[in-house]
């Protein structure tokens with residue numbers, strides 16, 4: 001409802017109003033009903049997420065009760081937020097380093113504040129790249145951290161296949177289940193969000209091969225506490241030694257299954 005004082009003789013039309021939108025596509029005034037000082041302005045909010053407000057666009061044909069032209073109508077509505085979608089999350093492996101030699105955590109960042117429908121652990125699924133759930137691996141999902149203004153959770157792993165805190169060698173897929181996440185407006189993901197990654201012990205540069213490029217760094221780290229590289233510590237015992245080298249040696253120049 002728009003109340004415009006002193007416009008008692010004016011018939012306003014859609015083109016007297018302007019929709020100021022941010023992020024919305026195609027927001028526009030669809031009808032203006034009323035006369036004199038009171039109008040109901042209906043706005044089609046278009047598509048997408050964003051916000052809009054309604055303002056007076058021009059004063060064409062606007063006169064006051066004395067039929068004097070009105071040139072400066074001060075009107076703007078409160079801003080209305082429109083949220084129709086849940087932004088898909090992004091996933092970071094470990095701390096964001098390219099290495100895939102030890103995969104000990106995944107950091108899932110949503111584009112906004114979310115809540116889980118059930119337990120956080122029920123919102124994620126770890127499969128191989130054929131979508132078969134990886135047996136024996138438990139996903140430990142942290143509490144939601146909203147301190148950055150968006151929701152972030154960290155996933156770590158436990159279970160028999162986990163050695164040194166890391167997933168075993170393999171090609172993986174983290175699936176964020178659309179049915180288990182909602183934004184503040186109650187929106188769900190349009191579909192499950194899928195993130196593909198791999199783990200291959202020794203692959204310090206993340207190129208899915210364990211080869212001479214990786215060996216260069218491994219050799220600088222073995223028996224050299226001053227150059228300890230945690231991503232080469234297969235058994236996570238704080239040293240890079242023959243036990244870790246044994247694991248590196250059986251993989252070099254072999255393909256990741």
Ligand SMILES: [Ca+2]
Nearest residue numbers: 083085086183
């Ligand atoms: Ca949203």
Ligand SMILES: [Ca+2]
Nearest residue numbers: 203205207209
């Ligand atoms: Ca490599």
Ligand SMILES: [Ca+2]
Nearest residue numbers: 233235237239
């Ligand atoms: Ca070690």
